[in-house]
Amino acid sequence: MMLFFFLAIVLAAKTAQADFDGPVIVNQIYLLRPQYGSGGRNGVTCLSWRFGVETNNIIDWETVPEECALYVGNYMLGQQYRQDSKAVVKEAYRYAKSLILADDGKDVWIFDIDETTLSNLPFYARYGFGVKPHDAELFNEWVLTESAPALPESLKLYKKLLALGIKIVFLTTRNEDKRHATEDNLLIAGYRTWEKIIFKQDSNYSITAVEYKSAERKKLEDAGYKIVGNIGDQWSDLLGTNTGCRTFKLPDPMYYVS
Amino acid sequence: MMLFFFLAIVLAAKTAQADFDGPVIVNQIYLLRPQYGSGGRNGVTCLSWRFGVETNNIIDWETVPEECALYVGNYMLGQQYRQDSKAVVKEAYRYAKSLILADDGKDVWIFDIDETTLSNLPFYARYGFGVKPHDAELFNEWVLTESAPALPESLKLYKKLLALGIKIVFLTTRNEDKRHATEDNLLIAGYRTWEKIIFKQDSNYSITAVEYKSAERKKLEDAGYKIVGNIGDQWSDLLGTNTGCRTFKLPDPMYYVS
Numbered sequence: 092m093m094l095f096f097f098l099a100i101v102l103a104a105k106t107a108q109a110d111f112d113g114p115v116i117v118n119q120i121y122l123l124r125p126q127y128g129s130g131g132r133n134g135v136t137c138l139s140w141r142f143g144v145e146t147n148n149i150i151d152w153e154t155v156p157e158e159c160a161l162y163v164g165n166y167m168l169g170q171q172y173r174q175d176s177k178a179v180v181k182e183a184y185r186y187a188k189s190l191i192l193a194d195d196g197k198d199v200w201i202f203d204i205d206e207t208t209l210s211n212l213p214f215y216a217r218y219g220f221g222v223k224p225h226d227a228e229l230f231n232e233w234v235l236t237e238s239a240p241a242l243p244e245s246l247k248l249y250k251k252l253l254a255l256g257i258k259i260v261f262l263t264t265r266n267e268d269k270r271h272a273t274e275d276n277l278l279i280a281g282y283r284t285w286e287k288i289i290f291k292q293d294s295n296y297s298i299t300a301v302e303y304k305s306a307e308r309k310k311l312e313d314a315g316y317k318i319v320g321n322i323g324d325q326w327s328d329l330l331g332t333n334t335g336c337r338t339f340k341l342p343d344p345m346y347y348v349s
Numbered sequence: 350m351m352l353f354f355f356l357a358i359v360l361a362a363k364t365a366q367a368d369f370d371g372p373v374i375v376n377q378i379y380l381l382r383p384q385y386g387s388g389g390r391n392g393v394t395c396l397s398w399r400f401g402v403e404t405n406n407i408i409d410w411e412t413v414p415e416e417c418a419l420y421v422g423n424y425m426l427g428q429q430y431r432q433d434s435k436a437v438v439k440e441a442y443r444y445a446k447s448l449i450l451a452d453d454g455k456d457v458w459i460f461d462i463d464e465t466t467l468s469n470l471p472f473y474a475r476y477g478f479g480v481k482p483h484d485a486e487l488f489n490e491w492v493l494t495e496s497a498p499a500l501p502e503s504l505k506l507y508k509k510l511l512a513l514g515i516k517i518v519f520l521t522t523r524n525e526d527k528r529h530a531t532e533d534n535l536l537i538a539g540y541r542t543w544e545k546i547i548f549k550q551d552s553n554y555s556i557t558a559v560e561y562k563s564a565e566r567k568k569l570e571d572a573g574y575k576i577v578g579n580i581g582d583q584w585s586d587l588l589g590t591n592t593g594c595r596t597f598k599l600p601d602p603m604y605y606v607s
Contacts, residue, residue: 136429138433
């Protein structure tokens, strides 16, 4: 058991180093297990909290509860996050293979970017895995480094969908001024082609992600595209209107976007 | 640790006995942990499978994967199911308390019945916790025993909502011919009042739960009710139209209703 802990710490440190050209972060890894909450949480375990978040029962939360910091860190760096992502992608591909495509170049699959296509884990690992409030300025600096790695399971899905003849549309709440850095980062991470990348415009500053993404998906459909699938880590990627023929929710217990 | 195992087995046996007046079922309890799948499941763990099911990524499944039988049984009989339900109910009540009600007697909260209001765990414990295909005849026999216990957290929510002045509507896919047994069972289990119980009619035999429940919710709204909340264990309770101001998904890894 001690050996496992040791290996996990070393691996995490190595991963953090490989992913992000900054100081090495040594993250202590705990076995994934329910940790009982305290204070105002009435004994709700961190696993139950995660269930609540992923099923959209717990909404509009600003930060990960303090007592779940280690739990979330362990989850994100451990096997379970990867396993959960794999289960989603496996189901998404099984669905995609079953589709009878129009073969008119208008079948598209929508990918969100952050925590769906690109992983900001090297960034969040430095700032407590969502325990600290989101700092837009620091996050923007990180985006400009263009060094976010691909989510490995999402990259596999992306490649398989392309092979099936489905085109990819990236739909992100990143602002238009991040287009250059984002496109560079996607290319570096292994996403080599796309039909469109849709960025949020300044004029959409005050609307929610659900409203913005619904409106953009409607524009796609009005332009003749058929949204055969839609994948994201936030329910705001998947709810609203024009959501696509089927949606897939990737795990993300680090932050909430409404 | 051995003591924990022993206690858990004894408790499970006692619970099964208390809930259901049939032969005592002794269920061996395992610690909740990921169990790796085999065969066609490509190493997706049972915890990831559960994540997939609860987030509506994995749909239209007929039975629990064979290799997850022990995992699901342990989950249902262990603390985690109760904890997960508690987290949902806590959030639902926090939301309900925040509402400014019209106080016109038209604010309603919709409860599904099976695995939301009443627990069929004593039944499913006898038939492998969802590993075996659903047997409608056996299930109907069980319903007629009127002995399903309340889900404890749901009963708490029910009472708290009533205290806030919200009326309760039960909306179930149970057939109209089960009305008598169901109403008896609800009373025995502690649900002592309701605005309406809506059962599925023979004329609705061939439509899906989503279609049926959407249509019934629309009728409620057309009759002047405001659906302030909606809770169920299946996504088919919560998707479709007229879903209510906010929906809450209770856990259920035992079966899928489309």
